[in-house]
Amino acid sequence: MNSFEHQAMATQFLIRIENEEDDYAENAAIQCFQRLDELEAKLSRFVADSDISRINKMATEEQLPLDSETWQVIKQAIQAQQWTAGTFDIGVAEHMDIFRATKQGILNEFEMNKALEKAQQAKLGSSIYLSPDSPMIYCIKEGMRFDLGGIGKGYALDQLALLLDDLGVTTYSISAGDSTVMVRNDTAVRPCWEYTISAATEQKKLKLSNIIVSASGTFHQGNHIFDPRTGQNTGISEFDRIWVASENGAYSDAFSTGLFLLSVEEIEKLVDAVSEITWVAYSKAGKLHFLSRNPLNFVA
Amino acid sequence: MTTGKTNRRNFIKTSTLFGTGLVLANPFSITAKPLMAADKVNVAVVGCGGRGGGVIFSNIPKIPSANLVAVCDIVESRRERAKDRYNKEHNGKVKAYENFYEMLEKENLDAIVLTTPDFWHKKHTVDALEAGLHVYCEKAMSNNIEDARKMAEAMKKSGKLLQIGRQRRSNDRYRFTYNVLLEREKMFGRLTHAIGQWNRSRIWTQRPNKRDNLDLAKLKEYGFDTVDQVYNWRNYKKLGGGVVSDLGSHQIDIFNWFFDAYPHTVYAAGNNSYFGFEQADTMATILEYDTPNGPAIGIYENISNSRAIGVYERFVGDDGAFIISEGKDNKIYRESRVHSKKWQKYIDKGYISNLADMQKYKEKESGDSGIKETAPQISYDINEMKDMGKVYNLAAHTAHLYNFIESVREEETLNYDAVKSYKSEVCIYKIHEAINAGGNRIRITDKEYDI
Numbered sequence: 001m002n003s004f005e006h007q008a009m010a011t012q013f014l015i016r017i018e019n020e021e022d023d024y025a026e027n028a029a030i031q032c033f034q035r036l037d038e039l040e041a042k043l044s045r046f047v048a049d050s051d052i053s054r055i056n057k058m059a060t061e062e063q064l065p066l067d068s069e070t071w072q073v074i075k076q077a078i079q080a081q082q083w084t085a086g087t088f089d090i091g092v093a094e095h096m097d098i099f100r101a102t103k104q105g106i107l108n109e110f111e112m113n114k115a116l117e118k119a120q121q122a123k124l125g126s127s128i129y130l131s132p133d134s135p136m137i138y139c140i141k142e143g144m145r146f147d148l149g150g151i152g153k154g155y156a157l158d159q160l161a162l163l164l165d166d167l168g169v170t171t172y173s174i175s176a177g178d179s180t181v182m183v184r185n186d187t188a189v190r191p192c193w194e195y196t197i198s199a200a201t202e203q204k205k206l207k208l209s210n211i212i213v214s215a216s217g218t219f220h221q222g223n224h225i226f227d228p229r230t231g232q233n234t235g236i237s238e239f240d241r242i243w244v245a246s247e248n249g250a251y252s253d254a255f256s257t258g259l260f261l262l263s264v265e266e267i268e269k270l271v272d273a274v275s276e277i278t279w280v281a282y283s284k285a286g287k288l289h290f291l292s293r294n295p296l297n298f299v300a
Numbered sequence: 301m302t303t304g305k306t307n308r309r310n311f312i313k314t315s316t317l318f319g320t321g322l323v324l325a326n327p328f329s330i331t332a333k334p335l336m337a338a339d340k341v342n343v344a345v346v347g348c349g350g351r352g353g354g355v356i357f358s359n360i361p362k363i364p365s366a367n368l369v370a371v372c373d374i375v376e377s378r379r380e381r382a383k384d385r386y387n388k389e390h391n392g393k394v395k396a397y398e399n400f401y402e403m404l405e406k407e408n409l410d411a412i413v414l415t416t417p418d419f420w421h422k423k424h425t426v427d428a429l430e431a432g433l434h435v436y437c438e439k440a441m442s443n444n445i446e447d448a449r450k451m452a453e454a455m456k457k458s459g460k461l462l463q464i465g466r467q468r469r470s471n472d473r474y475r476f477t478y479n480v481l482l483e484r485e486k487m488f489g490r491l492t493h494a495i496g497q498w499n500r501s502r503i504w505t506q507r508p509n510k511r512d513n514l515d516l517a518k519l520k521e522y523g524f525d526t527v528d529q530v531y532n533w534r535n536y537k538k539l540g541g542g543v544v545s546d547l548g549s550h551q552i553d554i555f556n557w558f559f560d561a562y563p564h565t566v567y568a569a570g571n572n573s574y575f576g577f578e579q580a581d582t583m584a585t586i587l588e589y590d591t592p593n594g595p596a597i598g599i600y601e602n603i604s605n606s607r608a609i610g611v612y613e614r615f616v617g618d619d620g621a622f623i624i625s626e627g628k629d630n631k632i633y634r635e636s637r638v639h640s641k642k643w644q645k646y647i648d649k650g651y652i653s654n655l656a657d658m659q660k661y662k663e664k665e666s667g668d669s670g671i672k673e674t675a676p677q678i679s680y681d682i683n684e685m686k687d688m689g690k691v692y693n694l695a696a697h698t699a700h701l702y703n704f705i706e707s708v709r710e711e712e713t714l715n716y717d718a719v720k721s722y723k724s725e726v727c728i729y730k731i732h733e734a735i736n737a738g739g740n741r742i743r744i745t746d747k748e749y750d751i
Contacts, residue, residue, distance in 0.1 A: 007607075027507040034350070034504060042695075046628050048473060048682075049695050057684070064693065065362040068389065101658040115661035135361070168510040 004029035008036040009044065009153055011177030015160075018171040019189045028169050032160045039159060042067050043152045045093055045145070052146050055128075056093060058139035071135035073148060073155045073250060078130065080151065080254035083274055088258025089228035091128075093145035094119040099226070099233070113232075120231025154214055154253025157182040161249075180214040180253050194300075197243055199283035205300035211278060212249040214256035217241030227261055235261050243281040251276045267291060340367040341708045342408055346400060346424060347415035348373040348382040349531075351438055355413050356382055359698040361390060366705045370407050372397045374522050375530065377512045400424055409433055411461075411708055413701070417533040418540045419523065422447035425462060426454040434461040436704045440545035441721055443537070445729040452722040452751050463704040463714045464721035466553050468626065470700035472692055475715075476685040477624060478558055480651065484687075487646060489618025491559060491591065494598040496551035496614070498543075501607040503575050506531040535577040542579030543602045544570075544731050547611075552731075553724040554613050554624075555587065555598040562723055562749055563587035563598065568731040569739030574605050581605070585731050626696060632680040643680075653683040723749045 002025035006013045015032055017025040045052045051070035058064060066074075077090045095116060102112040126143030130136075148155075153176040160174055161184065170186040173193050183193040192207040197215075206213075217240055227235030237260050244259060246252035255277060259267050264282075271277050271291045279292035290296050343366050345355050352373070360366045368386065371394060373379035383396040397403035404412075404427075411434040414424055422442050425435050435455075441448035441464055455462035468474045481487045505528075508514055514527055523539075524530050533539040534546055541549075556562050570583025582605075587598035612625040620643075622632045632652055634643055646652045653659065655678065685691050690712075692699035706712040726749055734740035 023507060024510070030504055030506065041627075044628075047626075048628070048630050049471065049626050051695070054693055054695075062693075067358050067695075068361075097658070098661065101655070101661075106655050106658050107661055111661055111663055114663075115658070118661065166509070166511075 002026065002029070004033070006033040006036060008033070009040050009156065009176070011153070011179075013177070014175045016173045017169060019186070020169055025169075028164060028167050031167065032163060032174070035159060035163055036156055039069060039152075039156045042070055043073065043148050043155075045147055052148060055137060055139075056145040058128075058137075058142060060139055060142045063136060063138045066135040066137055068135050069155075069159065071130070071137075073151060074130055074137070074146070075132070076155065076248075076250040077148070077151050077254065080251060080258060083270060084255070084258035084262070086229045087227070087261040088150060088254045090146045090148055090151065091123055091126075091144040092226070092228050092231075093147035094123070095226065095228075095231055096147050096149070116231055123231065150257040151250050151254045153177070154180050154212065154249035154251070157212060157249035179216070179256075180212065180249060181208075182212040182249055183208045183210065185209055192298075197241075197281060197283075197288065199240065199286050199288045201286035202288055204281075204288055207298050207300055208245075209298070211245050211247060211298075212252045213243055213245045214249075214252040215241060215243045216256035216260050217283075225261065237261055238263060239282040239284050240286075241283045245278040245280070246276050247278065248276055255280075264289075264291075339709065340365050341705050342367050342369045342410045343413060343705070344368075344370040344372060344403055344407060344409050344411075345382075345413045345415060346372045346403075347417075347438075348375075348378040349415065352413075352415035353382065354697060355415055355701065356386055357389070358695070359701045362694060362698050363702045363705050365709055366701070368392065368394055369409065370395045370397060370403050372400055372403050374398055374519065375512060375514065377509070401427075404428065404431055404433070411436065411705070414438060418443040418545065419533075419538065422451055425451045429454045429458040429460045429462065432458075432460065434704070434708045436463045436465065436701060437718075438465040439721070440541050440549055440728065441718065441725055443539065443541040443545065445726065448722050448725055448729070449751065452718040455718045456751065461704065461707055461714055462718040463700070463707070464716055464718055465697075465700060466550055466716055466721065466724075467696040467700040468550060468554055469557070469716040470692060470703050471626065471696035472685050472688070472699070473630065473682055474554065474557075474624065474696075476651075476682065476688055477622070479689075480685075480687055481622075481646075482558060485646065485651075487643075488615065488620045488622065490593045491615055491617045492594075492596055493616040494555040494559065494596070494613060495616075496548075496555065496598070496600045496612070497603070497609060498547040498551065498611045499603045499607050499609050500547075500611075501605065503535065503577065503581060503604050505535070535579055537578050540579070541728070541732065543581065543583060543604065544568075544585075544728055544735070548583070548585075548600055548602055548731070549725060549728045551611075551613050552585075552587070552598065552600055552728065553721075555589075555600075556724045556727075558615060559589050559591045559596050559598075561589045561591040561596070563589050563727050563744060565741065565743050566727055566730050566734060567741045568734035570602075570735040580735050583731075583735055585734070587727060630682060632682070634678070634680070646680075647683075650684045650686050651682065652680040654678055654680045657681060657683065719751050722751055 002017045004015045015029045041047055042051050044050050045056055051066050080088045098112055098115045101107045122143035127140035129138040129140055157174055171189045173183045175181045192209045195206050196203050225235035225237055226233045242260050244252045244255040267280055268291055271280055281290050345352050348371055360368050371379050371382045379396040383394050386392050386394050412428050414437040418440050421437050425437050428435050441451050519530055529536055565588040568585035570580035572580050575581045584601040589596040612623050612629040614623045619638045620634045623629050703712055703715045707714045730742045730744055734742050
C-alpha cells in the first residue's frame with residue numbers, strides 16, 4: 001500500500017493505492033494531484049482567473065463560455081438544488097463572504113444581518129441560465145455569486161476516478177479532508193475498505209466497496225446553521241452529523257450538506273426517489289441510524 | 301469580445317435556470333456573435349501532453365473562430381487519446397499524426413500551436429513560418445538564445461505571426477494593472493522594486509502510463525535518448541531550459557513589462573542540490589534596471605521543495621504596493637503617507653474595492669462601526685476591469701490563444717509577438733549562463749536586446 005498527501009481546495013487530500021508498483025503508484029498520485037490543482041484553478045471562487053470567479057463577475061446580459069468541468073459541476077449542482085428543494089444551493093457566495101467579514105471584524109452583527117437581507121434580496125431577484133446543450137452560461141439578471149464549496153471536492157474525486165481508471169489503477173481510496181472519501185476496489189485484490197463512523201455514544205464499522213461517502217456536520221454558524229432558503233443562519237437540524245453515500249462524488253458531497261436541514265421523513269422520501277443516493281446515515285441523540293433502499297450489508 | 305451582450309430573445313429548451321427572474325415558459329434568446337465557417341482559422345496542435353491537452357480541451361473549444369483539424373505527437377497513445385476524446389466531445393473530425401511535416405502537407409492549415417519540448421520549437425516554428433503558416437509557440441522560445449533569435453528573425457522575414465505563450469500578457473487583470481493603474485493613473489508612483497517567487501513542493505516527474513505504446517528507436521529519431529526524456533524533458537539541459545525558463549521567465553517577463561525596461565545587469569546563482577537532476581532546482585537572481593522613471597531592482601527566486609507562500613509577483617512603489625498572481629494572491633496596499641482620500645477616486649471609478657468588498661454593507665465609514673474586536677489591516681482588491689479597450693473575460697491561456705487566432709483573422713494585433721518575447725528572454729538566457737558558471741554577475745548591453 002502506498003500513501004500520498006497533497007494540499008488542495010483548502011484541505012488535505014490523501015490517496016492510498018494498492019496492488020501497484022511503488023513507482024507507478026507514485027506516478028498515478030502525482031497525476032491526480034496535478035489534476036486536482038487544475039480543477040481548483042477552474043472551480044475555486046478564490047482564484048481570480050477561475051471560471052467561477054468570472055461567473056461571479058458577470059453583469060446582466062453577459063455570457064461566458066465555460067470549461068467542460070465547470071459546466072458539468074454546475075449542472076450537477078442545479079440537479080442537487082432541485083432534489084433538495086433549495087437546502088443545497090451554490091448561489092450563496094455573497095452570504096459566505098458576509099459571514100467571513102463578520103468573523104474578521106469588518107462588519108458588526110447589526111451590519112451582518114442587514115447585509116444578509118440585501119444579499120438574499122439580490123439573489124432572489126437574479127437569474128443565471130446554464131445552457132443544457134453546450135458549456136455556456138448567461139447572466140439574465142445579476143445578483144448571485146457561486147461557491148462550489150459544497151460540491152467541488154466530490155466532483156474532483158469523480159474526475160480522479162476517471163484518471164485512475166485511464167491509468168489502469170483499480171484499487172485505491174481517496175480522502176478529501178476526511179469529509180468525502182472515495183473507495184474503489186477490484187474485489188480480487190481487496191474485498192472492501194473499512195471505515196468507522198461515530199455518534200456520541202456509539203460507533204459503527206463500515207465495509208465500503210466502490211462508493212463515495214460524504215459527511216456533514218460542520219456547517220454551523222454559532223448555534224445555528226446557514227439555510228440557503230432564507231439566506232440567514234437560522235436553520236435548525238435534527239442531526240449532529242449526516243453521511244451520504246453515492247456512486248457519484250458530486251452528489252454525495254452536495255447531499256451531505258443539503259440533507260442536513262431536512263427532516264428524517266423528508267430524507268426517507270429522497271432516498272426512495274433518488275437512485276443517486278445509495279444510503280444515508282445520521283447521528284441523532286448520540287445514536288447512529290441508517291436509511292437505505294437496500295440491505296445494510298456494508299455495516300459490520 | 302467574449303463578454304458578449306445578449307440581443308435577441310427567443311430561445312429555450314429544457315433549461316437550467318438559477319434564480320427567479322425568469323420563468324422557463326418565457327422564451328428568450330442569447331446568441332454569440334456569429335462567425336461564418338469560412339472565417340474560421342484551421343489549427344493543428346503539436347504535442348498532446350499536459351499543456352497540449354489544455355490547448356485542445358480547454359482553450360480551443362472556447363474560441364469560436366478556432367477550428368481544430370489535427371493533432372500531432374510522437375507518442376501514439378497520447379495523440380490517439382487526444383483525437384478520440386476531442387472528436388467525441390465536440391463531434392469533430394480531427395486527425396492524428398506522428399509526423400509534423402506529413403501533417404503540414406496533408407492538412408489545409410492556417411496556423412499551428414506548438415506545445416512541444418523547448419528544443420523542438422525553433423525547427424518547427426521556422427519551418428512552419430516559411431511554409432506560410434502562423435505559429436503560436438509555448439514559452440520558452442528555445443533552450444538557447446541563438447535559436448530564439450532565429451525564431452524572431454523568421455517571424456520578421458516571413459511576415460507571418462509568431463506569438464509566444466506567456467499567457468499573463470493576455471490576462472485581463474495584468475493588462476488592467478499595467479494599462480490603467482500603472483500607465484494611466486500612476487497609482488503607485490515610481491516603481492522601485494519587483495519581487496517574484498515560484499514555490500512548489502516538488503519537481504513533478506512522470507512515467508509512461510501502462511497503456512502508452514512506446515518505441516525507443518522511434519523516440520531516438522526525434523531526439524530523445526531515453527523514455528524518461530520524453531516525459532521529463534524539462535530536467536535535461538539539451539532539451540529544456542530548467543526552472544528559469546519554465547517558471548521564472550513568466551514572472552521576470554512581468555518585471556520587464558511593468559518596469560517598461562529590460563535589466564542591464566543580472567546576478568544569479570542556483571544548483572541542483574535537492575533533486576539532483578541536470579537542471580537547477582533552486583535559483584535566485586537579482587536584476588538591475590534603469591526604468592524610464594529611475595533605477596529599479598528585481599529580485600526573483602525559485603524553490604522546488606516547498607509550495608508554502610505560492611506563486612506571485614510583488615511590486616513596490618512610492619505610494620503603494622501590490623501583489624499580483626494567477627492564483628489567490630492579488631492585493632493592493634496603500635502607504636500610510638498617502639491619504640485615503642487620494643485613492644477614493646479609484647474606488648469611485650470602480651477600479652478597486654476595500655474591506656473585502658464589504659464597504660457597501662457598512663453603516664458608517666470604516667473605523668466607526670462601534671468598539672469591538674480588532675479589524676484587519678486595510679487592503680484593496682481589483683474590483684472591475686473598467687476603461688479597458690478590450691476585456692477578454694477568459695482564462696489567461698485561452699485569452700492568449702484567442703488573441704492569436706483573432707490576430708490571424710486580422711481582428712486584433714498580437715499581445716506578445718516573438719520580438720517582444722525575445723527581448724524579455726535575453727536576460728533569462730543570461731541567468732542560465734550565470735547559474736551554469738556557478739554563480740555570476742553579467743552585464744547586458746542595449747545592443748544585445750536588438751533584433
